[in-house]
Amino acid sequence: MPGTERSLETSAGAALVPVALPVRTPEPPADRRLSDVDGWGRSEHVRAIARRLYDPVYRHWFRVEWEGLDKIPTEGGALLVANHAGAIPSDAPVIMHGIETELHRPVYGLADDLFRAVPVVGTLWSRAGGVVAHPENAYRLLRDERQLALVFPEGTKGTGKLFGERYQLRRFGRGGFVEIAMRAGVPIVPIAVTGAEEAMPMLGKLPGLARLLHLPYAPVTANMVVFGPLGLVIPFPAKLRLRVLDPVHFDVGPDQERYSRSKVMDEAEAIRVRLQETLYDMLRDRRSVWFG
Amino acid sequence: MGRRVLITGLASFWGGRVAQALEADPAVDVIVGLDTTEPTVPLDRTEFVRADQSYSILNRIVTATKVDTILHTFLVVDSTRVSGRAMHEQNVIGTMNLLAAAGSHGSSVRHVVVKSSTLVYGSSSQDPTWYREDMPRVAAAHSRVERSLAEVESYLRDFADDNPHVVVTLMRFANVVGTDIVTPITRALQLPLVPSIFGFDPLLQFVEEDDVVRSIEFVTRQRVPGVFNVAGDGRLPWSEVAAMCGKRLAPMPPFATEWAAAPLSAIGIAIPPELLELLRYGRGVDNSRLKAAGFEYRYTSAGAVRNFVRAVRLQRTVGARSAYRYEQDVEQFFRHSPAVVHEPEENMT
Numbered sequence: 001m002p003g004t005e006r007s008l009e010t011s012a013g014a015a016l017v018p019v020a021l022p023v024r025t026p027e028p029p030a031d032r033r034l035s036d037v038d039g040w041g042r043s044e045h046v047r048a049i050a051r052r053l054y055d056p057v058y059r060h061w062f063r064v065e066w067e068g069l070d071k072i073p074t075e076g077g078a079l080l081v082a083n084h085a086g087a088i089p090s091d092a093p094v095i096m097h098g099i100e101t102e103l104h105r106p107v108y109g110l111a112d113d114l115f116r117a118v119p120v121v122g123t124l125w126s127r128a129g130g131v132v133a134h135p136e137n138a139y140r141l142l143r144d145e146r147q148l149a150l151v152f153p154e155g156t157k158g159t160g161k162l163f164g165e166r167y168q169l170r171r172f173g174r175g176g177f178v179e180i181a182m183r184a185g186v187p188i189v190p191i192a193v194t195g196a197e198e199a200m201p202m203l204g205k206l207p208g209l210a211r212l213l214h215l216p217y218a219p220v221t222a223n224m225v226v227f228g229p230l231g232l233v234i235p236f237p238a239k240l241r242l243r244v245l246d247p248v249h250f251d252v253g254p255d256q257e258r259y260s261r262s263k264v265m266d267e268a269e270a271i272r273v274r275l276q277e278t279l280y281d282m283l284r285d286r287r288s289v290w291f292g
Numbered sequence: 293m294g295r296r297v298l299i300t301g302l303a304s305f306w307g308g309r310v311a312q313a314l315e316a317d318p319a320v321d322v323i324v325g326l327d328t329t330e331p332t333v334p335l336d337r338t339e340f341v342r343a344d345q346s347y348s349i350l351n352r353i354v355t356a357t358k359v360d361t362i363l364h365t366f367l368v369v370d371s372t373r374v375s376g377r378a379m380h381e382q383n384v385i386g387t388m389n390l391l392a393a394a395g396s397h398g399s400s401v402r403h404v405v406v407k408s409s410t411l412v413y414g415s416s417s418q419d420p421t422w423y424r425e426d427m428p429r430v431a432a433a434h435s436r437v438e439r440s441l442a443e444v445e446s447y448l449r450d451f452a453d454d455n456p457h458v459v460v461t462l463m464r465f466a467n468v469v470g471t472d473i474v475t476p477i478t479r480a481l482q483l484p485l486v487p488s489i490f491g492f493d494p495l496l497q498f499v500e501e502d503d504v505v506r507s508i509e510f511v512t513r514q515r516v517p518g519v520f521n522v523a524g525d526g527r528l529p530w531s532e533v534a535a536m537c538g539k540r541l542a543p544m545p546p547f548a549t550e551w552a553a554a555p556l557s558a559i560g561i562a563i564p565p566e567l568l569e570l571l572r573y574g575r576g577v578d579n580s581r582l583k584a585a586g587f588e589y590r591y592t593s594a595g596a597v598r599n600f601v602r603a604v605r606l607q608r609t610v611g612a613r614s615a616y617r618y619e620q621d622v623e624q625f626f627r628h629s630p631a632v633v634h635e636p637e638e639n640m641t
Contacts, residue, residue, distance in 0.1 A: 119491020
C-alpha cells in the first residue's frame with residue numbers, strides 16, 4: 001500500500017513523498033591524473049625533454065661554467081636574482097638548466113607575462129617552468145612551496161639594451177623582489193652572468209613593429225645579420241660564465257604588513273651594486289668573448 | 293527557535309539541492325523558496341513561491357515570513373542561457389531588491405549568503421596563478437556576466453558596510469561539474485570534439501556539485517562571514533580534462549577566435565566570450581580561506597572531473613534521470629492538508 005510505504009519513509013527521516021534519491025558515489029574517486037602538469041603549469045616530463053634537448057647547447061655551444069654553485073641552498077625557498085641580457089636572453093634557460101642538472105632542484109622562472117599571450121610559445125614556456133612574475137606567485141612559490149624561483153629585476157629594460165650599453169645594469173624595478181623575499185622570509189642569491197650579452201647583441205630596434213606586435217621592443221640583432229630570420233633563435237656561441245654571490249639574508253621577520261620602503265630600496269640597490277661590481281670583475285678576467 | 297531560511301533560485305540546481313540539504317536539518321524550521329519557474333527537484337517541506345525575475349515582491353515575503361537567513365543562489369553565471377538584458381535584470385536588479393528587503397527597517401534578516409563566481413577574477417595573461425579573495429582582478433571586465441557579477445558584489449559590499457549586524461557571506465565558485473549541473477563547460481565536454489584554442493592549454497580549476505552544496509550548507513550553519521573562493525585543490529590542463537572525458541580537442545584559430553566561434557553558436561554550440569578567455573588563459577583561485585574556516589572538500593579538481601566523467605558514462609548507458617515534475621496541487625496537499633500525518637515532527641516535540 002502506498003500509504004504504509006510513505007509512513008515508513010517518513011519515520012526513517014527521509015522524504016515524505018517517496019522518491020528515488022540521487023545515487024551518490026559513497027567515496028570520491030581517486031584523483032588519478034593523465035599528465036604530470038602541476039598547478040603552475042610545469043611538467044617534469046616536458047622539463048626532462050627540454051633538458052635533454054638543451055644539454056648539448058649548454059655544454060658545447062655556450063660551454064657554461066659556474067662558480068660558487070654550492071652557495072645555492074639545497075633545500076628551502078630562495079630567490080635567485082641575475083642580470084638579464086641579449087635581445088632574446090639565453091641566461092634564463094642556462095641558469096634553470098644548470099641548477100636543475102647540477103643540484104637536482106626544480107627552478108621556477110618568473111618572467112614577463114608577454115609569453116603567455118603567444119600561442120604554442122606560452123604553453124611550452126609554462127610547461128617548462130615559466131611562471132608569470134606576479135608578486136603573489138613569487139610569494140607562494142618561495143614561502144608556501146619552498147621552491148627556488150629565478151627573477152630578473154631589470155626585466156625587459158635589461159634585454160632591451162643596445163650592444164653599446166652591455167653589462168651596464170639597469171634599474172632594479174622598484175625593489176619588489178627584495179620585498180617579496182622579505183615577506184617570504186627567504187634569502188636572495190645573486191648570480192652574475194657574462195656572455196649572454198654577446199650571444200645575441202642588439203644592434204637596433206624597430207619601434208613601429210614593436211607597437212604593432214604589442215612587444216616591449218622589436219630587436220635587430222647581429223645574429224639576424226649573420227643567420228637571417230633564424231638569428232631569432234640561434235645565439236652566437238659566446239662563453240657563458242656564471243658566478244653565484246653570497247646569499248643575502250634579511251634581518252626582518254616574514255609576513256609583515258609592510259616593509260620600510262627605504263630599507264627595501266637600499267637592499268635592492270646594494271644587490272645591484274654587488275652584481276655590477278662582480279660583472280666588472282669577471283670582465284677584467286675575461287680574455288675572449290668566445291673562449292672565456 | 294530554529295532558523296527560517298529564504299532561498300532564491302529554487303528551480304536552479306543550486307537552490308534546489310541546497311533546499312534538499314537544509315530540509316534534513318532539524319535546526320531549520322522554515323524554508324521558503326523563490327523562483328520564476330517551478331522547482332526541478334522533489335522537495336519535502338520547502339514552500340515554493342513564484343516570483344518575477346527582478347524579485348519585486350521580495351520585501352513582502354521577507355516581512356511576512358520573518359526569515360533570518362537569505363541564500364541568494366539566483367545569480368546567472370551562464371551567459372548562454374539568458375539574454376544580456378535578462379541577466380542584468382536577474383543579477384543586478386534582483387540582488388538590489390533582495391538587499392533592499394534584507395536591509396529594510398525592522399528586517400529580521402541576520403545572515404545573507406550570496407553565490408557568485410570566480411568569473412569575477414576574469415582570465416588574462418597577466419593573472420597570478422592563484423587568486424586570493426582579497427586580490428583585485430588584473431584585466432578589466434569585458435563580458436556582460438562578469439560586469440554584472442562585479443556590480444552585484446559591490447552592492448553586497450555596500451550592504452555589509454551599512455548593516456554590520458548582518459552576517460554577509462560571499463562565495464565565489466570555480467567551474468562546477470557534477471552529475472546534474474549543465475554549464476557551457478560541461479556541454480563543451482560532451483561534444484564529439486571538445487573546442488580549444490590552438491597553441492593554448494590553459495589550467496582550469498573545478499569544484500564538484502556535492503562540495504558546492506555542502507559549502508553553502510556549511511557557511512549557512514556556521515554563519516561564517518566573509519568572501520570565500522570555493523574550488524577543488526589543484527588545476528588541470530584543458531587537454532587533460534578532455535582526455536579524461538575520452539575526447540579529442542578541436543582547436544580554433546588563436547587569432548580572431550570570436551569570429552571562428554560565432555558560426556558554432558548557429559549550430560547550437562554556444563561558447564560565451566568569458567569561456568573563450570578561459571580556454572586561452574585559464575584561472576586559479578586559492579581555496580585555503582574556506583578550509584581555514586573549517587570546511588573540508590571531498591573532491592579535488594581532478595576528482596571532480598573524474599566524477600563528472602563517471603556520471604556522463606552512466607547517463608550514456610541508462611539515459612538521463614527522469615525529470616521531476618512539480619505538481620502544485622499535490623505539493624499543497626502534502627504540505628497543508630490536515631489529512632497528512634506529519635509523524636517525525638510529533639516524535640521530536
